[in-house]
Amino acid sequence: MDKESGFKRYLKLDLLPTPWCPGCGNGIVLKTICQAFDELDLPKDGTVVISGIGCAGRSAGFFNLDSVHTAHGRAIPVAEGIKYANDALHVVVVSGDGDLLGIGANHLLHAIRRKTNITVVCYANEIYAMTGGQASPITPHNTKTLTTPDGNPDYPTDVQFLFKHHNGYFARTSAYHLNHMKKCITESLEFNGFSFVEVRTMCIVNYGRRLGYKNSNEMLMHYKELYKINDYAEELAQDEIGIIKSSS
């Protein structure tokens, strides 16, 4: 039996540091996921992590667990395949907004519909970060990015509404609200059905600094000021984080 304890047992410590930029929010989310695993004492030989492509997608390789790094956008169906093959496994998708809500959005719709019992943690930094900062499906309207130099003409997707007519677990949280994030991830892992946790997190290098943030702490402080917690609401306003849960 593995006698190790603490969240670090879920990480490949010898691979650290991660390749992420100094000030990146991804590490905060990665650590919090491991803390949630630890809180639930998830078995290392019974938990699988699946990632897509992008900065967030690099997460899979850092878990001291079985993992699959899939093609861009395909983390959810691969995770579903794993779950359907072995229902005893805890199956967790860890990927970014470009991956899950852009190229892979179709799969998200149908996994919600199928109620597959997996958990998705989305590092939602509003940008395709790894490739240098192109507009993602949740980049706010009018924001300037490399592919929207004139300001984003499109409006962001709001994932909570995809759950509207389907039972499932949706939570929005932020990299500033550590306790809330841990609560959301822990609950989502316990939820019997499809669960999705959208973590608002900072990409300082290919996003924040171009928007005028001097450092990632300023982005964190922005989350602190912007977001009010509203758990178990019917619907979350743009400046709210919280949990929307329907019976599974």
Next chain:
Amino acid sequence: MSTTFIEGSIAVAKTVGVCRPQVISAYPITPQTHIVEHLSELVANGELKCEYVNVESEHSAASVVLGASATGARTYTATTSQGFLLMIEVLFNIAGMRLPIVMTCVNRAVSAPINIWNDQQDSLTARDSGWIQLYAEDNQEASDMHLQAFKIAENKDIMLPVMVCMDGFILTHSFDPIELITQEQADKFLSPFTPQYYLTPKNPLSFGTMVGPDGYMETRYFIEKTMQVSLQVISDVAADFHNQFGRFQGGLIDTYKVEDASLVLVAMGSIIGTIKDIVDELRAKGQKIGVLKVRSYRPFPKDEIYKALSHVREIAVVEKAVSLGYGGILANEIKSVFYGKPKTPKINGYILGLGGRDITIDTIHQVIKDSVNVLSEEKFIGLNEALIKR
């Protein structure tokens, strides 16, 4: 002629810009290059009057340009690697609907394992899609090829899509002095796109409808026939380009010191430059060696290649892709050139540089040494023995 010191991707974007595309659609990544980013800038600055559509995947990018082209617009897209693979379903649709779309395939490796460095596995995987495929040797050629590509694609006797393939990183991310094409020059070379068939309520048409066993085969027959016609058109367009711009990078093929050579290396893309340096070096030492560049891979110019190489005793095909279970793709096609001919040279195939492994002067020397010593066979060059013996 004045030159501009510019990154390969940006030079390509500028050439595409002066071709006056009316709709561009691209997905930012998987992975993407600076080409479409720069085009989006030109559109945002008002320098290029064009609809630029950011979409959610390459599959959608290809579908958007399909729709726009069917509506009679000049269209362009670009991608690479996994993104290219995701487009493939639609690439077959585009060719089948005879839509003269131009795209850039920035050549990079495909997963798994994940690798975004240069090789040519992506575009070669779609060699049977019905797209004309041209491979650029350097950034000047890559830039010029896009202007030629629109002219080839939109030729009324062709009406097939054209893919310009350029090596990822080695070309796209390197800076070179480039003679950029001005708007005036482009307008002189390329007339506005006036398709004979397009979607208009005045004359309703259907693209891509269901065709049963009674008619499907003929659509393939016509594309194959057109591919044969395009051999001439590709040569003619390169000659026209030569006339107007004074630059000639080859038509279907290009040769360097092949005329009296006994050993000729055959390759596609940026590796040609490295090989030319070695040819010069070995020629200085008295070795009769040359290089043949396959510029048009589809259509495959069998006759031109045979004409250029019929006197050669040994051929070494050097390629950055592999047909797993069969070996070198280009090597086997070069072998087929000599089928049924009176004299067959010794043809060796070498697979190298996969997933971005460096191809150095030494690598090519190794190929040449091996080629001189062994009988017809195919092999990987530059493998890491430590990894293999693990």
